[in-house]
Amino acid sequence: xxxxxxxxxxxxxxxIQASFAFAHKVIIxxxxxxxxxxxxxxxxxxxxxxxxxxxxxxxxxxxxxxGKTNDQGEYSFKIPENIESDLVLTLDAxxxxxxxxxxxxxxxxxxxxxxxxxAAQNKKEELxxxxxIFKIMGGIGIxxxxxxxxxxxxxxxx
Amino acid sequence: xHISEGVLSGPVLAAGAAIAVAGTGIGLKKIxxxxxxxxxxxxxxxxxxxxxxxxxxxxxxxxILNGIVGLLLGFAAFPAILTxxxxxxxxxxxxxxxxxxANAVIMAAPAVLGHYLFLPLLGKSxxxxxxxxxxxxxxxxxxxxxxxxxALWFTxxxxxxxxxxxxxxxxxxxxxxxxxxxFCVAFLLKVYPEIIPVNKK
Numbered sequence: 001x002x003x004x005x006x007x008x009x010x011x012x013x014x015x016i017q018a019s020f021a022f023a024h025k026v027i028i029x030x031x032x033x034x035x036x037x038x039x040x041x042x043x044x045x046x047x048x049x050x051x052x053x054x055x056x057x058x059x060x061x062x063x064x065x066x067g068k069t070n071d072q073g074e075y076s077f078k079i080p081e082n083i084e085s086d087l088v089l090t091l092d093a094x095x096x097x098x099x100x101x102x103x104x105x106x107x108x109x110x111x112x113x114x115x116x117x118x119a120a121q122n123k124k125e126e127l128x129x130x131x132x133i134f135k136i137m138g139g140i141g142i143x144x145x146x147x148x149x150x151x152x153x154x155x156x157x158x
Numbered sequence: 159x160h161i162s163e164g165v166l167s168g169p170v171l172a173a174g175a176a177i178a179v180a181g182t183g184i185g186l187k188k189i190x191x192x193x194x195x196x197x198x199x200x201x202x203x204x205x206x207x208x209x210x211x212x213x214x215x216x217x218x219x220x221x222i223l224n225g226i227v228g229l230l231l232g233f234a235a236f237p238a239i240l241t242x243x244x245x246x247x248x249x250x251x252x253x254x255x256x257x258x259x260a261n262a263v264i265m266a267a268p269a270v271l272g273h274y275l276f277l278p279l280l281g282k283s284x285x286x287x288x289x290x291x292x293x294x295x296x297x298x299x300x301x302x303x304x305x306x307x308x309a310l311w312f313t314x315x316x317x318x319x320x321x322x323x324x325x326x327x328x329x330x331x332x333x334x335x336x337x338x339x340x341f342c343v344a345f346l347l348k349v350y351p352e353i354i355p356v357n358k359k
Contacts (some may be wrong), residue, residue, distance in 0.1 A: 023253055045348060094320055096161035096310055098258075100331060131209065131250045139245040140202045148197035152192045 008019065009095030017046050027101035028054075028091035028125045031117075032107050041073040041091045044130070053092040058085040071076065160208075160246070161261055161306070163254030167313040174260030174309070181236035181266060189234045196353050200227045201238035205245055208252060219331050224302060225295035225339045228269020229276060230346075230353055239266040261311055268301030280343060281356040287347045288340040295339030298326070299332040 011031075026049065026069065030039040041049035052073045056065040069075045079086075084105070091099040112120070166174070189197055197341050207223040228235040240262040246252040253261050272294040279290030308323025 025160075025250070032239050094323075096165045096306065098162040098165055100164075135249045136206060136209070139205050139242075139249050142245060143198050143201045143205065145240060147201075150186070150189070150197075151191065151194045154189075156193065 004125075025099045026088055026091055026093045027127045028099040028101045029102055029120075029127065030089050030101045030104060031120050032112060034111065035088070036076050037079055037087070037103060037108075038076045039069075039074065039101070040124075041069050041093075043077070043093070049091060049093050052094070055090045055092065056080075057088050058083065059088075059091065060085070067106055083108070106126055160243075161250035161264075161309065162255040163256055165254075165261055165313070166257055166309055166357040168227065170312050171256055171260055172311050174257070176259070176264050177267070178229035178236070178240060178259035178262040181263070182240050183269070185231075185238075188232065189237070193231075193234070197231055197234050197238050199349045199353075200235075201242045203227070204239060205242040208246060219328075221338065222265065222299065222331070222335060223338070224265040224269040225272055226342050227333055228272045228298060229265070229280070229291065229294040229339070229343065230268075230273075230355065232273040232277075232355070233270055234272070236262065236270040239269065248330070249257070249300055249304070264302050264305045264309065267299040267300075267305065271301065272298045277356055280354050281347060281351070284344050284347060284348030287354075288344040290340075291343035292336040292340035294336075294343075296332045296336035299328055299335050303328040328346075 014137055026041070026043060028039055028041045028049075032038075039054060041052055041054070043049055049069055050071050050073055052069045053074075053122055054067045054069060055063060056067075056077070057063050064080050064083065065077055067075050067077060069091075077113070087103045087108070089101045089103065091101075093099070107116075181282075185207050204223050204227050207221040210221045211219070224235070224239060227238055231238055240258070243253065243258055243265070244255075247255050247258060253326040275297065277289045279293070280287050303325045307324050311321050343354065
């Protein structure tokens with residue numbers, strides 16, 4: 001009986017992929033370089049999204065390409081031929097967590113300039129940033145404001 | 159626990175939104191004037207709890223604290239959790255705005271249920287209060303996991319395996335939330351017993 005229980009528990013845990021996470025934010029970041037589309041996926045700056053599905057689709061939601069991230073949360077593929085549309089890379093991290101990144105036709109047609117790389121890098125850092133203390137305090141402030149409004153409403157009501 | 163944009167099907171999103179609106183309506187009606195400040199405090203606690211990461215093996219999760227919110231607020235947990243989730247979505251980009259209703263139901267409905275099941279244990283002694291808090295914390299995450307699994311399952315039957323994994327993987331979080339909720343209510347009983355609704359009945 002003990003053996004059976006252990007075996008069942010072992011099976012359950014083995015079936016859990018290393019990428020499985022209950023994070024709240026899933027980030028995919030992608031760029032074009034030398035005819036390839038490269039992507040990096042994470043649940044924040046240091047927590048890589050490993051073995052997660054990457055689905056590449058066109059503007060009409062047709063699936064163009066599919067793949068899986070490696071241990072570093074990275075996935076690269078050759079720019080698909082004869083594509084006359086922007087591409088949307090969807091990271092499916094399971095358990096209701098999805099992230100998306102759009103690569104435009106223009107980006108695929110030419111290699112990025114230094115300015116493009118800098119802009120993309122800034123965008124990536126912005127996505128990975130932890131919430132600032134101002135946002136946290138701002139959120140609490142809004143809750144207090146709403147509670148005050150409710151208090152006022154209830155007082156006038158009674 | 160925060161479901162992203164574009165994951166759930168239309169009918170599941172609509173059902174989630176309808177239940178969330180109904181729960182919030184009942185909650186707003188039930189909040190009495192003197193307890194509004196408690197609702198604001200617990201909504202704020204829920205709002206920041208998701209920033210506290212809990213490492214579990216190779217992955218990581220975060221505190222949710224819906225158990226304590228439900229235990230102490232009852233139906234008022236619906237507006238508290240909905241507001242906190244809305245702000246998390248706008249300010250931290252956690253979860254999707256279209257999935258807000260579904261996310262609110264997943265986290266608030268078990269919390270309200272926990273209130274009716276475990277509140278009678280609170281206030282009798284510090285031991286009973288801790289046990290009541292632990293059970294509320296544990297139960298809320300367990301039922302939230304079941305609801306999350308159900309929402310995914312109703313969207314796509316292939317999600318069954320994922321649903322099973324959600325529940326299995328959340329077991330450590332259930333225990334952690336149980337302990338945190340237990341200690342919190344036992345502490346509140348000593349320092350601020352007015353916040354525990356059972357003391358006023």
